[in-house]
Amino acid sequence: MDFTETLKLAISAIWAHKLRSFLTLLGMIIGVMAFMVVFSVLQGFNAYIDEKIAGIGSNSFTIQRFNFEDFKDTDTIAEAQRRNKEFTLEDLEYLRGRAVIMEKIGAKAGGNRRTLKVGNETMEDITVDGAEPIIGEIENVDVAQGRYFSDAENNNSMRVAFIGTDVADKLFPQGSPVGQEIDIRGIPYRVIGVRVAKGTVFGQPQDAFVQLPLKTYGSNFGGFRGGRYLYFLATAPSDALFKDAVDEARNLMRQRRKLEFGEKDTFGIVTPDAISGLRDSLFGTTFIVILAVPAIALLVGAIVIMNIMLVAVTERTKEIGIRKSLGARQNDILKQFLMEAATLSAIGGLTGLILAKIIGVIISALFIQTVIPWYAAVIAIGVSAVVGILAGLFPAWKAAQLDPIEALRAD
Amino acid sequence: MYRFMENESGTQPAGEQVVAAGAKNLISMHNIWKTYQMGVEELHALRDVSFEVAKGEYLAIIGPSGSGKSTLMNLIGCLDSPTKGEYWINGHLVSTMTDDELARIRNKEIGFVFQTFNLLARATALHNVELPLIYAGMRAGERNDKAQAALASVELGDRVMHRPNELSGGQRQRVAIARALVNHPSILLADEPTGALDSKTSVEIMALFEKLHAEGNTIIVVTHEHEVAERAHRVITIRDGQIEKDERIK
Ligand SMILES: Nc1ncnc2c1ncn2[C@@H]1O[C@H](COP(=O)(O)OP(=O)(O)OP(=O)(O)O)[C@@H](O)[C@H]1O
Numbered sequence: 001m002d003f004t005e006t007l008k009l010a011i012s013a014i015w016a017h018k019l020r021s022f023l024t025l026l027g028m029i030i031g032v033m034a035f036m037v038v039f040s041v042l043q044g045f046n047a048y049i050d051e052k053i054a055g056i057g058s059n060s061f062t063i064q065r066f067n068f069e070d071f072k073d074t075d076t077i078a079e080a081q082r083r084n085k086e087f088t089l090e091d092l093e094y095l096r097g098r099a100v101i102m103e104k105i106g107a108k109a110g111g112n113r114r115t116l117k118v119g120n121e122t123m124e125d126i127t128v129d130g131a132e133p134i135i136g137e138i139e140n141v142d143v144a145q146g147r148y149f150s151d152a153e154n155n156n157s158m159r160v161a162f163i164g165t166d167v168a169d170k171l172f173p174q175g176s177p178v179g180q181e182i183d184i185r186g187i188p189y190r191v192i193g194v195r196v197a198k199g200t201v202f203g204q205p206q207d208a209f210v211q212l213p214l215k216t217y218g219s220n221f222g223g224f225r226g227g228r229y230l231y232f233l234a235t236a237p238s239d240a241l242f243k244d245a246v247d248e249a250r251n252l253m254r255q256r257r258k259l260e261f262g263e264k265d266t267f268g269i270v271t272p273d274a275i276s277g278l279r280d281s282l283f284g285t286t287f288i289v290i291l292a293v294p295a296i297a298l299l300v301g302a303i304v305i306m307n308i309m310l311v312a313v314t315e316r317t318k319e320i321g322i323r324k325s326l327g328a329r330q331n332d333i334l335k336q337f338l339m340e341a342a343t344l345s346a347i348g349g350l351t352g353l354i355l356a357k358i359i360g361v362i363i364s365a366l367f368i369q370t371v372i373p374w375y376a377a378v379i380a381i382g383v384s385a386v387v388g389i390l391a392g393l394f395p396a397w398k399a400a401q402l403d404p405i406e407a408l409r410a411d
Numbered sequence: 412m413y414r415f416m417e418n419e420s421g422t423q424p425a426g427e428q429v430v431a432a433g434a435k436n437l438i439s440m441h442n443i444w445k446t447y448q449m450g451v452e453e454l455h456a457l458r459d460v461s462f463e464v465a466k467g468e469y470l471a472i473i474g475p476s477g478s479g480k481s482t483l484m485n486l487i488g489c490l491d492s493p494t495k496g497e498y499w500i501n502g503h504l505v506s507t508m509t510d511d512e513l514a515r516i517r518n519k520e521i522g523f524v525f526q527t528f529n530l531l532a533r534a535t536a537l538h539n540v541e542l543p544l545i546y547a548g549m550r551a552g553e554r555n556d557k558a559q560a561a562l563a564s565v566e567l568g569d570r571v572m573h574r575p576n577e578l579s580g581g582q583r584q585r586v587a588i589a590r591a592l593v594n595h596p597s598i599l600l601a602d603e604p605t606g607a608l609d610s611k612t613s614v615e616i617m618a619l620f621e622k623l624h625a626e627g628n629t630i631i632v633v634t635h636e637h638e639v640a641e642r643a644h645r646v647i648t649i650r651d652g653q654i655e656k657d658e659r660i661k
């Protein structure tokens with residue numbers, strides 16, 4: 001019997017018990033679906049981080065108060081808080097004055113949540129932060145309307161603001177916001193530009209913010225302390241000089257802090273590599289834990305399929321006897337039941353995949369863009385078919401071994 | 412149909428003489444025993460049975476219940492192997508064959524007709540008749556033509572897409588006969604073919620058997636009904652696993 005013949009037979013046998021086949025496959029469907037959803041979210045998250053890194057520019061890095069390692073546990077956090085002093089504008093001047101490899105160096109300050117007012121319209125809990133004009137170049141800020149800050153606006157602590165589209169849409173529903181004023185803590189700021197929308201990531205809107213020139217922010221909100229901590233962004237002139245630029249930043253900061261040889265850094269430098277590294281260490285374990293759950297569902301699914309195939313063999317003993325009396329060999333019977341098990345679970349895999357795709361579309365709309373790579377889909381269906389074959393092996397072998405006379409006697 | 416007789420038989424040196432004897436005949440049984448081990452006791456369902464059947468014969472096997480008819484029938488049909496003895500069918504020594512070799516012989520040489528029809532309930536008449544051809548490895552188009560023709564020859568050309576539960580008992584048995592004949596076997600082997608049919612339908616089926624015999628088919632019928640046995644040209648009576656009588660009646 002050839003492949004298509006066997007497949008046709010398998011499909012008609014499965015179709016003859018539609019409901020039972022579906023119930024049998026539930027475990028399989030859920031397993032594959034869970035696997036694909038988790039996988040696609042992780043893929044989407046990866047893509048997001050990659051995009052983020054690309055957006056910052058692969059030649060740029062951050063110099064900040066803490067290192068990733070400082071967040072290992074409460075002891076290291078406490079120690080870092082004691083040792084690592086907050087950054088100051090003098091630190092920035094020190095770096096700028098001595099840098100020869102680093103190309104651009106700019107400062108930003110952590111955000112505060114404030115209430116915005118325009119006429120009677122208010123928006124609560126909106127992030128307000130500060131940035132130097134050069135940040136526009138370092139971060140490749142995309143301007144939708146107007147422009148980014150100028151040096152004069154920063155140096156003179158002028159009351160101007162660069163805003164996100166959520167703020168623009170809510171507070172200025174009609175006309176362009178550029179040139180209009182927003183009131184924060186009783187002080188009016190003139191809008192000079194709007195950033196291109198970025199949507200939401202994990203339900204976090206990316207476009208509900210107001211950015212002020214760094215010095216304006218510092219003087220009007222009470223200095224660069226606590227949540228308004230200063231941090232610096234720097235770039236290397238080329239890929240080749242990236243490592244040298246990072247080393248330069250580190251050495252200058254160590255000089256500035258007068259650290260002895262062998263003493264630990266009292267600041268942190270975060271490179272795109274470090275971000276990918278963090279992601280890898282984070283997802284390494286998460287991956288295993290998260291994928292273990294669908295694997296168990298798959299195992300349960302396989303056992304259920306084996307059980308239903310054993311039932312099918314018992315139910316169809318007579319059929320097996322008839323087929324054998326007409327010349328079916330052991331191999332023909334074996335193939336018939338293996339094909340049935342494999343087709344059954346491949347259908348389960350495919351259904352799971354389709355459901356995962358649907359859920360993926362919903363997640364993409366609400367949280368983060370999900371991705372199901374084609375190879376993952378192929379693997380999902382392949383794995384479920386293999387699981388089906390393994391689960392069907394014993395029942396099919398039992399069927400093939402049946403004695404034709406005994407089998408014909410069954411009813 | 413005799414394509415195996417001349418050449419293939421020579422490949423078994425040990426059975427050379429038997430082959431020579433068996434070559435004239437379609438079926439050749441030599442000192443066949445079938446013994447079942449029942450705990451410590453041995454139960455001889457067949458003891459030292461020997462007979463020959465030539466091509467074109469119409470043979471009935473009769474005997475009381477428990478005499479060994481079905482056991483013999485299973486051996487003739489290659490569904491089972493004897494405990495002792497040699498069995499040749501159409502030049503093949505089947506008594507020592509493996510399960511898969513037996514399956515091939517069943518597919519090629521035997522057409523079964525069972526008392527309870529043994530059709531696949533979910534399949535159409537056409538698909539049921541196609542089954543032996545599927546296992547013979549025939550392509551779909553050719554298979555379909557042959558199955559249609561076989562159904563037409565038992566006057567069921569207008570019922571090909573019916574399932575067994577949409578057919579009468581006599582029609583079902585005719586589907587089974589079409590299935591038995593579709594691969595042109597050497598022997599048509601029927602076990603109580605009219606046992607599940609009323610007398611009128613039985614007569615029809617027996618008439619069909621006679622027609623098939625007239626067309627040159629070799630037929631062996633196992634039965635306990637004398638009316639059925641009387642139609643045959645030769646009757647073997649078995650009792651307690653032994654041949655009691657072997658008589659030519661026509
Ligand atoms: N698988 C088996 N195991 C043990 N004994 C068996 C087996 N099959 C048949 N027998 C025995 O062999 C003997 C012959 O049985 P068989 O079925 O051939 O009889 P039969 O002539 O077909 O009878 P009936 O007309 O009732 O069908 C019986 O005594 C039966 O009990």
Ligand SMILES: [Mg+2]
Nearest residue numbers: 477480481482
């Ligand atoms: Mg019997």
